[in-house]
Amino acid sequence: MRWVIVSIVLILMTACQQEDPKSRKVEMYNASGDMVGTASFNEQSDGVNVKLKLEGLEPGFHGIHIHEYAKCEGPDFKSAGNHFNPTGAEHGLMHPEGSHLGDLPNIEADAGGLVDADLMLPQTTLLDGKNSLIKGDGTSIIVTQDEDDGMSQPGGNSGQRILCGKLTKSEAEDEDREGESPTDPTQYNDKQEE
Template identity: 40%
Template structure:
């Protein structure tokens, strides 16, 4: 894909969105990204911001309208979110080839993220850094087919490969430069 070109295709309402994320955009290398998280019905369930830092990829997630309790949160390797199951986002982003889970002796990989805790009013917020991760460059999230952020129905157990036994995908958002 040529530098400065962005391919974006909006999905049908209620079916999610699909996008191919660029390696860079007209203003130069991508160092920030944003995500609009939607449910299978197209309703917005949160958002996220990603930012390259010297330590790695800083991620801030806000959820709203979600079921209370802990939810697995993962970066997925394909920038495509097609309802109803969001399987189009592919597997977890894993540029280092590790197993899943911070408690797995063969883990963790870059797509492993902390659980998002949602309170009784359906809201939650989380900020963390994925050490050594980047939006672009060698092994970066925004490669030719982009990346996605997914919220799962249940908590990640931080050890079961490949997905932490976190259940179905209840929200998904394509990672877009910005």
């Protein structure tokens, strides 16, 4: 009888420890490797909701995008590749032929450098599918020094990448894939700006 009770308790403990496939919490780091906040991703019926809590930014507007690889190698975070763009669209929320699925509205840091924002990534998912943010090894979320102009190709003229967080299938997963090259963000453009 004691064996049955122990087995039931172990099964219940294991079930409670399983991660919710419809939500993820990502730690955000600056170029020095300091944790400066979190990004919480939650599956919704029309996409993925992103709640940001950040500190230590310069006051004003900053660009924010989902990038194609779950890699955050500082100090420039270029290891994250280009914007998440499985549909081959143009960049920019204001572009008539846009936008990348990874394009998000600019965020604003207050006078103390704090950000508390609630954003939406339409047409994306944390589950399986072409537009999955955790497909393969996952993606990353990047904050840039300047605001995204919403039109310029390939990345909105938003300056240096200053914060990065990895979005993977498992919150505990923290391994990078080696040897990946970023895609060409202009491969679908009819005209490329110099």
